[in-house]
Amino acid sequence: MKKKHRILTDRLFTADPSARVFNDRIYVYPSHDIPHDGEDNDNGDEYLMEDYHVFSLTDPDAPCVDHGEALHMRDVPWVSRQMWAPDCVCRDGTYYLYFPARDREGIFRIGVAVSSRPEGPFTPEPDYIPGSCSIDPYVLMDDDGRSYMYNGGLWGGQLEMWQKGFFDEMTPRPAGREPALGPLFAELSDDMKSYKTAPKHITILDENGEPLRAEDEDRRFFEGSWVHKFNGKYYLSYSTGTTHAIVYAEGARPEGPFTYRGRILEPVIGWTTQHSIVNFHGNWYLFYHDCELSGGINHRRCVKVTGLEIAEDGTIATVDPYR
Numbered sequence: 001m002k003k004k005h006r007i008l009t010d011r012l013f014t015a016d017p018s019a020r021v022f023n024d025r026i027y028v029y030p031s032h033d034i035p036h037d038g039e040d041n042d043n044g045d046e047y048l049m050e051d052y053h054v055f056s057l058t059d060p061d062a063p064c065v066d067h068g069e070a071l072h073m074r075d076v077p078w079v080s081r082q083m084w085a086p087d088c089v090c091r092d093g094t095y096y097l098y099f100p101a102r103d104r105e106g107i108f109r110i111g112v113a114v115s116s117r118p119e120g121p122f123t124p125e126p127d128y129i130p131g132s133c134s135i136d137p138y139v140l141m142d143d144d145g146r147s148y149m150y151n152g153g154l155w156g157g158q159l160e161m162w163q164k165g166f167f168d169e170m171t172p173r174p175a176g177r178e179p180a181l182g183p184l185f186a187e188l189s190d191d192m193k194s195y196k197t198a199p200k201h202i203t204i205l206d207e208n209g210e211p212l213r214a215e216d217e218d219r220r221f222f223e224g225s226w227v228h229k230f231n232g233k234y235y236l237s238y239s240t241g242t243t244h245a246i247v248y249a250e251g252a253r254p255e256g257p258f259t260y261r262g263r264i265l266e267p268v269i270g271w272t273t274q275h276s277i278v279n280f281h282g283n284w285y286l287f288y289h290d291c292e293l294s295g296g297i298n299h300r301r302c303v304k305v306t307g308l309e310i311a312e313d314g315t316i317a318t319v320d321p322y323r
C-alpha cells in the first residue's frame with residue numbers, strides 16, 4: 001500500500017498508534033483523544049485522554065475493527081488523569097499493556113495492565129512500575145528473550161524534570177550546545193511488571209560521533225520512541241516535537257549508542273507526530289497520526305497507515321504524508 005495514507009477509523013479520535021502483530025492479525029493500541037473546547041498549551045493539558053480502545057485488522061487494507069474499551073482510568077487506582085500513548089506486547093500467552101498517566105500528584109508514571117487476549121479488557125496493576133517516570137512507553141521483545149522499555153518525552157512529558165534523579169519541576173531544560181536528553185532505557189524483569197535495571201538515558205550521536213545537542217531540534221529526541229530490528233541492527237525512531245518530524249537512528253545494541261540516520265516522516269497537520277513501524281507478511285508499514293479529520297485541531301487526531309520502504313542497508317525512504 002505504498003503512497004496510500006489510510007485513516008483507520010473516523011468513529012473516534014485516535015493518536016499515538018502502537019501497531020503489533022499477534023496471531024496473524026495487526027492490533028493497534030492508540031491513545032483516545034477526547035474532544036473539548038479548552039486551550040492548547042506547552043504542557044500538553046489539551047490531551048485529556050481517559051481510556052484505551054484496541055483496534056485490529058486482518059491486513060492494512062482490511063476493515064478496522066474497534067474492540068471497544070480495553071481499559072479506563074476509573075479502574076486504575078494510581079491514575080489521576082491523562083492516559084497518553086500506550087504499547088502492548090505478548091509474553092507466554094499474556095498480553096501486557098503499558099501506558100503513561102499522571103499519578104495523584106500530577107507526575108507522569110508508567111503503568112501496566114494484563115489480559116489473556118490482545119484486545120483486552122486489561123486488568124491494571126494497583127500501582128505504577130516502581131521507579132518509572134515520564135511518558136510514551138515502548139517495549140522491545142528481543143530475539144534472545146530479554147525485554148526492554150524505552151520511554152520519555154520532553155516538556156509536558158516531564159523528562160527534563162528528572163535530571164537530578166528526583167522530580168523537580170524547576171530543573172532547567174538542556175539548552176544550546178548542551179547534550180540533548182535521550183529516551184530512557186531499562187531492561188524489564190521476567191514478570192514484565194518491574195525494571196530489572198534502573199532506567200538510564202540513551203545517547204544519540206551525530207555523524208562525527210558527538211552527542212546530538214539540545215539546540216539541534218531537527219534531530220534531537222523529543223518523545224514517542226519506537227525500535228525495529230533490521231538485519232541484526234536496532235533502529236530507534238522518535239518524534240522531534242518542536243520541529244514535528246519522525247526521525248531515526250541506528251545502533252548495534254538495544255541500549256545504544258545510536259547514530260542519527262535520517263527522517264522517516266515529514267511534518268503532518270497538527271503539532272504532535274507519533275508512530276510505530278511494523279512488518280506484516282514481509283512488508284513494512286508506518287502507523288502514525290495527524291489532525292486531518294478534525295481540520296487541524298491538535299487534540300483531535302486520527303490514526304493512519306501507509307507503506308514504508310526500507311533498503312537493504314537499513315535506509316528508510318522519507319514519507320511525505322500528503323502525496
Ligand code: FUB
Nearest residue numbers: 047084085223224272274
Ligand atoms: O497523545 C499525548 C502525547 O502527545 C503523546 O504521549 C505524545 O507522544 C504526543 O503524541
